[in-house]
Amino acid sequence: MRQKISSRICRQVAWPVMVTVGLAGGAVYASNPAQDAVNTQAQAVKQNQESQKKIDAIADQSKQLVDEYKAALSETESLKAYNDQMEKLIASQKSEMDSIAKQILSIEVTNKEVVPLMQKMISSLEQFVALDVPFLQKERVERVENLKKMMDRADVTTSEKYRRVMEAYQVENEYGRSIEAYTDDVDQEGKRVTVDFLRFGRVALIYQTRDGKDAFAWDQKGKKWVELPDTYRTAIRDGLKMARKQTAPDLITLPIAGAEAAQ
Secondary structure, eight states, rough: OOOOOOOOOOSSSSSSOOOOOBBBBBBBBBBBBBHHHHHHHHHHHHHHHHHHHHHHHHHHHHHHHHHHHHHHHHHHHHHHHHHHHHHHHHHHHHHHHHHHHHHHHHHHHHHHHHHHHHHHHHHHHHHHHHOOSSSHHHHHHHHHHHHHHTTTTTTSOOHHHHHHHHHHHHHHHHHHHHHHHHEEEEEEEEEEEEEEOOOOOOOTTEEEEETSSSSEETTTTTEEEOOOOGGGHHHHHHHHHHHHHHHHOOOOOSSSSSSSHHO
């Protein structure tokens, strides 16, 4: 049965119109080839855009992976260089440890030899001070006593102990090459009297009372003080001034061997 087609037909010169008649629930559809081509092109463009988005996403992901790989490679090289340096450092430290161990062993051996030597040196110094000309007795005896106490201290290294012992010897050595004036007390007829001492190295040790009336010289051979005649008063006074740097150095006459040399 033929039905009438109720449709609006657009006549165009460039595009022929094809009419497709179909029955679908009473509806009639017409097909336009130009519109179909446009729709197909639009669908292709849309698919291309979606494909490009996927390609861009994959490209971004690939670039990120490449950057991460480069960073990991750079870090690996840095770690390798660091590990190589650490291996060298560890080897150096091991060598240093071996050297220190040998030094410690050497120090122990040295201590066994040096400590007895220092004890002998201190003992010899103590005897020397006791037998020497009796100047600055309190100071010199205290120095020796401090050395003896120091030897029993664990907080003082062996090298420091040796340095102090040698320093004490140096001080004693300097006494023999110096001139000195100092004040101290002496026993005179059972009384403590303050006097001025004059020391010329270890050659002469003299003291004079503060009023200048009495003067005595040490007789090292007789181990005693010998009174000096008044003729030495001026020389002793000048010697005290020179020792105190109160006057220019000059020649003076002083007794050396006690009373026999003084007379």
